Amino acid sequence: MEPVRVGLLGLGTVGQGTATVLLRNAEEITRRAGRDIYVDFVATRDAAKAKALGLTAARLTDNAWDVVDDPAVDMVVELFGGDTLAKELLVKAIANGKHVVTANKALIALHGNEIFAAAEAKGVMVAFEAGVAGGIPVIKALREGLSANRIEWLAGIINGTGNFILTEMLQKSRDFADVLAEAQALGYAEADPTFDVEGIDAAHKLTILSSIAYGTPLQFKQTYTEGISRITAEDVAYAGELGYNIKHLGLARRTAKGIEQRVHPTLIPQRCLIANVHGVMNAVQVQGDAVGPTLYYGPGAGAEPTASAVIADIVDVVRAMTADPNNRVPHLAFQPSKLTNTQVLPIEEVETAFYLRMKVADRPGVLADITRILGERDISIEAFLQKEPAKDESDVDIIMLTQRVREGNMNEAIGQIEQLAAVAGEVTRIRVEALA
Numbered sequence: 001m002e003p004v005r006v007g008l009l010g011l012g013t014v015g016q017g018t019a020t021v022l023l024r025n026a027e028e029i030t031r032r033a034g035r036d037i038y039v040d041f042v043a044t045r046d047a048a049k050a051k052a053l054g055l056t057a058a059r060l061t062d063n064a065w066d067v068v069d070d071p072a073v074d075m076v077v078e079l080f081g082g083d084t085l086a087k088e089l090l091v092k093a094i095a096n097g098k099h100v101v102t103a104n105k106a107l108i109a110l111h112g113n114e115i116f117a118a119a120e121a122k123g124v125m126v127a128f129e130a131g132v133a134g135g136i137p138v139i140k141a142l143r144e145g146l147s148a149n150r151i152e153w154l155a156g157i158i159n160g161t162g163n164f165i166l167t168e169m170l171q172k173s174r175d176f177a178d179v180l181a182e183a184q185a186l187g188y189a190e191a192d193p194t195f196d197v198e199g200i201d202a203a204h205k206l207t208i209l210s211s212i213a214y215g216t217p218l219q220f221k222q223t224y225t226e227g228i229s230r231i232t233a234e235d236v237a238y239a240g241e242l243g244y245n246i247k248h249l250g251l252a253r254r255t256a257k258g259i260e261q262r263v264h265p266t267l268i269p270q271r272c273l274i275a276n277v278h279g280v281m282n283a284v285q286v287q288g289d290a291v292g293p294t295l296y297y298g299p300g301a302g303a304e305p306t307a308s309a310v311i312a313d314i315v316d317v318v319r320a321m322t323a324d325p326n327n328r329v330p331h332l333a334f335q336p337s338k339l340t341n342t343q344v345l346p347i348e349e350v351e352t353a354f355y356l357r358m359k360v361a362d363r364p365g366v367l368a369d370i371t372r373i374l375g376e377r378d379i380s381i382e383a384f385l386q387k388e389p390a391k392d393e394s395d396v397d398i399i400m401l402t403q404r405v406r407e408g409n410m411n412e413a414i415g416q417i418e419q420l421a422a423v424a425g426e427v428t429r430i431r432v433e434a435l436a
């Protein structure tokens with residue numbers, strides 16, 4: 001059989017990893033795919049990289065349009081990143097009848113609806129396993145392995161850089177900028193690392209997981225997003241005293257009122273497996289009505305772990321190339337005509353428990369004022385810590401865990417608490433999830 005000819009866009013971290021693993025494991029991969037897979041054409045601005053990788057037979061260009069327009073290329077593997085040029089190239093590749101594999105979650109989260117429609121009209125496949133949770137085959141699991149289930153909720157640590165930073169800073173007291181620089185050197189971070197730190201990358205990934213779980217079009221703009229930049233060592237320590245770890249979590253949940261779709265720092269009980277996922281590792285827990293809880297764990301970023309997912313997609317595409325397009329696995333798990341526009345709930349309507357920390361004057365009556373404000377909004381306190389004032393200070397830290405409450409009510413309560421003369425500065429609030 002003729003080999004499948006791949007056009008590779010980009011020889012950065014993931015591009016180099018993909019070329020390396022494709023060459024190293026060529027024989028095993030061919031035994032699985034049923035055909036040789038051959039990197040035929042590479043778009044790179046650095047020809048020396050291709051030579052160093054051993055891509056000696058591949059044609060090279062610094063003009064990516066040459067690759068997507070080349071009639072000999074069967075499949076385009078997009079590893080440039082970004083959502084402008086990459087989008088134009090993918091749309092053109094699809095229009096030219098080529099299958100596409102990408103690790104680009106920003107592109108899928110922002111433009112996937114349009115890209116999938118174009119691919120379906122043309123009868124080609126768009127595969128994007130590497131876009132979510134690096135090397136973990138979580139899209140495969142959710143889209144195929146769990147297709148019997150109604151997904152009740154899913155929650156995951158889905159940004160390797162962020163989890164690496166949190167782990168190194170908070171467990172080893174390392175400096176933020178220093179750890180971020182290391183994550184960049186290791187090839188974990190996005191081209192713009194604020195995507196990692198401010199939760200945007202995790203929001204891209206959660207948007208994709210949520211659509212696959214609930215059969216909705218991709219709704220990135222509706223994903224509530226908070227990053228890790230405001231987590232402090234003292235909150236981590238207090239959370240630990242209460243039996244929790246703080247993680248940056250992406251969570252999608254089906255409720256009677258709509259879908260919750262949110263990424264933010266979260267207190268998770270230390271007894272949960274996911275609370276103990278550290279460094280660049282990611283994990284996604286999925287609760288299905290039939291299967292119950294399942295957990296997927298592995299490296300969330302890096303050259304070869306991500307290449308593992310990219311190449312699994314290449315093999316899948318090769319296997320399905322000759323299948324009737326109607327018999328392929330739909331891009332978002334559900335048949336395109338059966339996607340529903342279920343509402344994503346505004347964050348004010350979401351119900352969670354909260355961790356609250358505030359600095360208050362150490363005098364009688366203050367606590368009574370705070371509990372009155374909470375009580376007026378039906379907010380019950382589940383646990384409470386009060387610390388001794390630091391030497392020469394009259395204010396003390398008080399820390400509370402509340403029961404579940406509508407976020408809008410909590411916002412009102414915090415607004416009123418911050419008005420109290422005895423409360424200094426802002427109230428820190430972090431959502432709490434029991435994942436049960």
Ligand code: NDP
Nearest residue numbers: 010011012013014044045079080081103104187301302306
């Ligand atoms: P890199 O920045 O390391 O690689 C991108 C490569 O594309 C660079 O070598 C760059 O070349 C090249 N490139 C960009 N534009 C052009 C162009 N017009 N012509 C030729 N070459 C071009 O990024 P990553 O490999 O880390 O990421 C690639 C994609 O994979 C992104 O979408 C990312 O989100 C995703 N991803 C990354 C993971 C990771 O662990 N790094 C994990 C999962 C997904 P040059 O250096 O010359 O600019």
Ligand code: HSE
Nearest residue numbers: 159160161189190301
């Ligand atoms: N920057 C991303 C991360 C790469 O750190 O998770 C993997 O998607």
